[in-house]
Amino acid sequence: MMMCKEATRLMSLKQDRPLTFQERLSLRLHLSMCGACRECDRQFTLLHEAGRRFGPEHDADHDDDGH
Amino acid sequence: MTEKEDRLQRLTAVRPRLVSFALMHLRDRSQAEDAVQEAMMSAIEKNESFAGRSGYETWVFGILKYKILDAMRVQKRHGRWQPxxxxxxxxxxxxxxxxxxxxxxxxxxxxxxxxxxxxxxxxxxxxxxxxxxxxxxxxxxxxxxxxxxxxxxxxxxxxxxxxxxxxxxxxxxxxxxxxxxxxxxxxxxxxx
Known part of the structure; x- marks a missing residue:
């Protein structure tokens, strides 16, 4: 059974690359049982969004990199 | 107001945001300010090449991004980073x-x-x-x-x-x- 610390690793990873099926499954299972980790997951997503807003105000989805 | 004046004004307005953006990456205020300075200069020089597809500020951030990456390479080369x-x-x-x-x-x-x-x-x-x-x-x-x-x-x-x-x-x-x-x-x- 995956513990919270390991779950946060997957939550973080999820912001950087798509999770594998196995990873998704075990994360979802853990989140379904753990309220604290559900909050952490929201917080990581909020950090991701905050990062985007910190720079140029991206209006649409991704990534106008000024080329 | 001419377009050029308008852009200068927008540059000045966005400067503090550019500096804190650069500071997060470079972790050194004077280097961050240098990178922003360079980005602003080159935005002014290349004014004509702003195509208006993205917002002007976004375009300037795009220029700054390359200046930051350059500055990071220099920092790294000069051994200013912990491994x-x-x-x-x-x-x-x-x-x-x-x-x-x-x-x-x-x-x-x-x-x-x-x-x-x-x-x-x-x-x-x-x-x-x-x-x-x-x-x-x-x-x-x-x-x-x-x-x-x-x-x-x-x-x-x-x-x-x-x-x-x-x-x-x-x-x-x-x-x-x-x-x-x-x-x-x-x-x-x-x-x-």
């Missing part, structure tokens, strides 16, 4: 978890409320700023490249010459530190 592989002080993270991998009671994440509401308060951004400054340098650099600049971890690895796995580890720790710091600084006062 990236070396950041194994897990303390701040371990403090959030018990031995068995569950959250420490004192570190359990609380509800932050709606992101949009947070983003609209000046206070949230002050705390975010302070917590970014408080991160260890390398964690802040990698986090900034990923989340502020929006590079992929693959690109970051190439840029910094580290393994992707390493990058994910650094990002995981950076996020855990940030969330703990923001929760302390922001929530506590929101509810006070």
């Amino acid at each position: 990236l592989e070396d950041e194994d002080d897990d303390d701040a993270i371990d403090r959030q978890f018990q031995q068995n991998g569950r959250w420490q009671e004192s570190a359990r994440p609380s509800r932050w409320g709606e992101p949009e509401a947070a983003f609209e308060t000046e206070h949230f951004w002050q705390v975010f700023d302070a917590c970014m400054i408080a991160l260890p340098d390398n964690a802040a650099r990698v986090f900034s490249l990923r989340e502020l600049m929006g590079l992929s971890t693959d690109d970051i690895c190439k840029e910094l010459d580290i393994k992707e796995n390493n990058c994910w580890v650094i990002l995981h720790r950076a996020r855990l530190r940030l969330r703990a710091c923001i929760e302390k600084g922001w929530l506590k006062e929101e509810t006070a």
Whole structure:
């Protein structure tokens, strides 16, 4: 059974690359049982969004990199 | 007002945001200001080549991005960075978890409320700023490249010459530190 610390690793990873099926499954299972980790997951997503807003105000989805 | 004057005015207005953006990556105020200076100069020089597809500010940020990457390469070449592989002080993270991998009671994440509401308060951004400054340098650099600049971890690895796995580890720790710091600084006062 995956513990919270390991779950946060997957939550973080999820912001950087798509999770594998196995990873998704075990994360979802853990989140379904753990309220604290559900909050952490929201917080990581909020950090991701905050990062985007910190720079140029991206209006649409991704990534106008000024080329 | 001519178009040129209008753009100069917009440059001046966006400058503080450019500086704090550069500062997050470079961790050195005078280098951050230099990079912004260069980006602003080249925005003025290349004024004609702004195609107007994106917003003007976004375009300037795009120029700044390359100046920051250049400056980072110089920093790295001059040995101003701690080795990236070396950041194994897990303390701040371990403090959030018990031995068995569950959250420490004192570190359990609380509800932050709606992101949009947070983003609209000046206070949230002050705390975010302070917590970014408080991160260890390398964690802040990698986090900034990923989340502020929006590079992929693959690109970051190439840029910094580290393994992707390493990058994910650094990002995981950076996020855990940030969330703990923001929760302390922001929530506590929101509810006070």
